[in-house]
Amino acid sequence: MSLILGIESTAHTFGIAVVKNGKVLSNVRDMYTTESGGIIPTESAKHHERVKEELYKKAIAEGKIQEKDIDAIAISQGPGLAPCLLIGMRFAKELSKKLNVPIVPVNHCVAHLEIGKITGAKDPVLLYTSGANTQIIAYASGKYRIFGETLDLGVGNFIDTFGRYAGLGFPAGQRIQELASKSKNYIELPYKVKGMDIALSGILTNLKQKLESRKYPIEDLCFSLQETVFTMLVETAERALAHTGKKELLLGGGVACNSRLQEMCKIMCAERGAKFFCPERQFLVDNAGMIAFLGEIEFNSGIKVSGKEIEKLDIKPRERTDNVEVKWK
Numbered sequence: 001m002s003l004i005l006g007i008e009s010t011a012h013t014f015g016i017a018v019v020k021n022g023k024v025l026s027n028v029r030d031m032y033t034t035e036s037g038g039i040i041p042t043e044s045a046k047h048h049e050r051v052k053e054e055l056y057k058k059a060i061a062e063g064k065i066q067e068k069d070i071d072a073i074a075i076s077q078g079p080g081l082a083p084c085l086l087i088g089m090r091f092a093k094e095l096s097k098k099l100n101v102p103i104v105p106v107n108h109c110v111a112h113l114e115i116g117k118i119t120g121a122k123d124p125v126l127l128y129t130s131g132a133n134t135q136i137i138a139y140a141s142g143k144y145r146i147f148g149e150t151l152d153l154g155v156g157n158f159i160d161t162f163g164r165y166a167g168l169g170f171p172a173g174q175r176i177q178e179l180a181s182k183s184k185n186y187i188e189l190p191y192k193v194k195g196m197d198i199a200l201s202g203i204l205t206n207l208k209q210k211l212e213s214r215k216y217p218i219e220d221l222c223f224s225l226q227e228t229v230f231t232m233l234v235e236t237a238e239r240a241l242a243h244t245g246k247k248e249l250l251l252g253g254g255v256a257c258n259s260r261l262q263e264m265c266k267i268m269c270a271e272r273g274a275k276f277f278c279p280e281r282q283f284l285v286d287n288a289g290m291i292a293f294l295g296e297i298e299f300n301s302g303i304k305v306s307g308k309e310i311e312k313l314d315i316k317p318r319e320r321t322d323n324v325e326v327k328w329k
């Protein structure tokens, strides 16, 4: 029986959540957005600083809990943008001192995978598609391993950068999906799959050139972007399923909110007799619910930082999924 408060602050989202016995009691978040341009890390950090207290109070109230009942603070330690991570880490340390409870460090990418348990997935291959991250992750021989990943841009950043060229605002995923749904006209784009890895920068350059030529309707470009890049993701995810022999595919990350990507994954899974799992939106996007959820699993297996050790605890902006020591399995 433990009550864990989780904090998420790796990039544009600041979130706080409360989890008790594997149940998410509250999961609140606020996102830094811009009219034009992408994330400016220091601006995003200022946003987090501004909203943290209010979200903390909201998470406590919505979770119907009392501060004094919190057993530990779980913090998203990395990977992510350093200025943003620092706000979360400082807040975690403040709370840990105030409440006299330990801190549980959590890897953000692994949290995307572990929260899949809420949907019923037991041992899935995770297709994790967000702004900065595009990875195919699965547990094998004592570690979470990256079977495939992008060799350059994260698919979310790729989509947002194209959106920026096309003047669609940030984040652009939803607008692109809307525009894509109005077209069925496929324009050929480069297709870059290397084993279980993908590359996106060449496709971005190609799309930019097509946009600048003014020869193609934006709807057709958005449609072709989705069909090409999502096929690349589905192909590599299928290869990971075949390679690992696993029978479950789980989606994670903000790009997984795209219903066309979900549909394509569903079809692939049906064709090869695998089960498809897609968490509800609040657990797909960056959120503190998954941080508190994995935090509780870690805490229950004895992973925690307390006393003087807390001072030494630092963010890990570049932590790789396969560097995480999995002591809770």
Ligand code: FE2
Pocket: 108, 112, 130, 253, 254, 285, 286
């Ligand atoms: Fe994420």
